[in-house]
Amino acid sequence: MGGQLFKNFSFLSATLAFFMLVGIFSVLFNLAQESLYTFGFDFLYTEIWEPGEDDEGGIFGGYIPVVGTLLSTLIAMILATPIAMGIAIFLTEIAPDKIVKPFGVAIELLAAIPSIIYGMWGLFYFAPIVQSIFGGNGVGLLTAGIVLAIMVIPFMAAITRDSMNTTPDVLKESAYAIGATKFEVIKDVVMPYSKGGIIGSIILSLGRALGETMAVAFLIGSVMSIPNKITDPTTSIPVLLANNFAEAQDLELSSMYYLALILFVVSFSVIALAKFYFLGRKKH
Amino acid sequence: MNRLVLNKIVMILSTISAFIGLGFLFWILITLSYKGIASIHLSTFTKDLVEGGIRNLLVGQFTMALIATVIAVPLGVLAGIYLREYGHGSKFASVTRTLSDVMTSAPSIVIGVFVFALMVDPVGSFNGWAGIVALAIMMIPIIIGTTDNMLALVPQELREAGIALGGSKHKIIVQIVLKAAKVGVTTGILLSFARIIGETAPLLFTSANNQFFTMDLSDQFPSLTVSIYNLATYPDAESRELAWAASFILTMIVLLINLLGRYFTRNKH
Numbered sequence: 001m002g003g004q005l006f007k008n009f010s011f012l013s014a015t016l017a018f019f020m021l022v023g024i025f026s027v028l029f030n031l032a033q034e035s036l037y038t039f040g041f042d043f044l045y046t047e048i049w050e051p052g053e054d055d056e057g058g059i060f061g062g063y064i065p066v067v068g069t070l071l072s073t074l075i076a077m078i079l080a081t082p083i084a085m086g087i088a089i090f091l092t093e094i095a096p097d098k099i100v101k102p103f104g105v106a107i108e109l110l111a112a113i114p115s116i117i118y119g120m121w122g123l124f125y126f127a128p129i130v131q132s133i134f135g136g137n138g139v140g141l142l143t144a145g146i147v148l149a150i151m152v153i154p155f156m157a158a159i160t161r162d163s164m165n166t167t168p169d170v171l172k173e174s175a176y177a178i179g180a181t182k183f184e185v186i187k188d189v190v191m192p193y194s195k196g197g198i199i200g201s202i203i204l205s206l207g208r209a210l211g212e213t214m215a216v217a218f219l220i221g222s223v224m225s226i227p228n229k230i231t232d233p234t235t236s237i238p239v240l241l242a243n244n245f246a247e248a249q250d251l252e253l254s255s256m257y258y259l260a261l262i263l264f265v266v267s268f269s270v271i272a273l274a275k276f277y278f279l280g281r282k283k284h
Numbered sequence: 285m286n287r288l289v290l291n292k293i294v295m296i297l298s299t300i301s302a303f304i305g306l307g308f309l310f311w312i313l314i315t316l317s318y319k320g321i322a323s324i325h326l327s328t329f330t331k332d333l334v335e336g337g338i339r340n341l342l343v344g345q346f347t348m349a350l351i352a353t354v355i356a357v358p359l360g361v362l363a364g365i366y367l368r369e370y371g372h373g374s375k376f377a378s379v380t381r382t383l384s385d386v387m388t389s390a391p392s393i394v395i396g397v398f399v400f401a402l403m404v405d406p407v408g409s410f411n412g413w414a415g416i417v418a419l420a421i422m423m424i425p426i427i428i429g430t431t432d433n434m435l436a437l438v439p440q441e442l443r444e445a446g447i448a449l450g451g452s453k454h455k456i457i458v459q460i461v462l463k464a465a466k467v468g469v470t471t472g473i474l475l476s477f478a479r480i481i482g483e484t485a486p487l488l489f490t491s492a493n494n495q496f497f498t499m500d501l502s503d504q505f506p507s508l509t510v511s512i513y514n515l516a517t518y519p520d521a522e523s524r525e526l527a528w529a530a531s532f533i534l535t536m537i538v539l540l541i542n543l544l545g546r547y548f549t550r551n552k553h
Contacts, residue, residue: 010366017384086301114482181291211391213485
């Protein structure tokens with residue numbers, strides 16, 4: 001019967017999300033085996049990434065890309081959070097109705113620009129500015145972190161704004177009625193009411209920033225070395241994968257899968273934490 | 285500190301933040317237009333990459349994104365229908381919903397690695413189909429999410445009216461519910477298309493790139509975004525100019541599709 005068939009097809013499609021996740025995890029885990037057995041968890045503390053003679057063996061450690069990923073994300077979050085909060089406050093509490101719509105659209109368009117464009121722009125226009133202010137080569141941790149921040153700001157601002165908007169007007173009006181200033185209403189009414197959504201938006205943006213590839217690939221310098229200064233070039237997991245994955249062989253390839261697995265598990269956990277715990281799903 | 289002064293300071297800082305965001309949008313768009321328009325010639329559109337144009341790249345990028353859409357739309361919409369119309373309220377639906385939601389933010393480079401392992405490594409060469417599958421994997425969770433949300437906006441009374449008329453469940457879904465949510469679902473598809481047309485990371489080692497015009501999906505396939513990445517890092521001025529031209533065209537396409545989606549839903553919500 002058509003109805004049953006339709007239902008079954010829908011059900012099968014719905015299981016896809018599950019199979020994609022399990023599929024990605026098991027394929028990565030499986031192909032990372034060789035590296036997992038050879039290096040175990042020491043992989044995370046090893047700074048060396050060196051193929052052996054004639055491509056046999058070699059030593060591979062993920063310390064540098066892991067640190068690079070964490071540091072560039074950290075810089076991005078420190079810069080993005082206050083600005084994104086400011087934008088959300090501006091859009092929900094300050095801007096006159098006429099401005100809110102076009103402003104909101106503009107911020108969302110900023111989020112729609114492909115990441116490779118941020119990379120191009122960052123490399124040719126932003127890196128020289130960073131270089132003239134902070135020194136260094138132009139490309140490095142700081143430049144990657146700043147451009148990463150510009151990329152996650154609209155995303156973070158949009159979610160924060162949505163959750164701030166859920167604050168009932170009655171609550172805000174009561175606070176205004178007893179003489180609270182706008183800032184006090186935001187601090188003592190809106191923020192506590194939308195706390196979950198705000199923390200969720202920050203964590204979700206963190207998850208996004210961890211896995212961001214193309215913009216960072218242009219800007220972080222792609223060098224396998226520990227940064228001593230904030231302007232030093234280094235690399236990150238997605239960038240190392242983007243540049244070297246296709247040429248890797250044997251144990252090196254397996255180590256690349258290991259890195260991809262680490263990235264997948266970490267960003268999955270971070271995003272799942274944000275979605276499950278803080279954001280929930282809007283109940284309809 | 286005086287609380288009124290503090291209030292003023294916070295308001296000013298918030299307004300400044302908003303203008304910083306807007307400033308970056310215009311800064312990027314202006315430099316992109318300035319560099320891009322100057323680098324576009326008629327030959328940009330009529331020649332292939334090997335001769336210094338992007339014809340094959342545009343065709344390649346759209347071919348992969350369109351086929352990915354053809355694969356992802358039925359699967360995503362059906363899954364969204366299941367979650368909202370059949371499984372709603374069940375444990376399975378709520379877990380699937382969250383997993384699919386998490387997938388929308390999964391690192392795209394990891395999806396590229398996954399598809400490389402499945403479709404490139406076994407056959408020994410990059411191919412267009414692998415690029416298509418990687419894009420479809422990115423697209424499906426987005427479509428599941430928007431379909432699910434849009435169906436949720438359809439008033440329950442419409443479904444009840446359908447039941448009262450004696451319609452079977454799948455007829456009600458297809459002829460009433462889906463019809464009522466048509467605009468929203470289509471917009472979701474449009475926006476997810478805008479998202480994948482600009483993706484680079486999932487294509488790097490799936491379709492890779494091709495300098496020549498080809499429609500053979502079992503071969504390395506031309507990609508606009510992968511080419512931008514390659515061209516930008518070449519030292520010669522011509523390659524860079526072409527990268528700017530390609531970036532400008534790509535951004536215009538993505539922003540236009542986004543604005544189109546917004547225009548369709550302008551009266552909703």
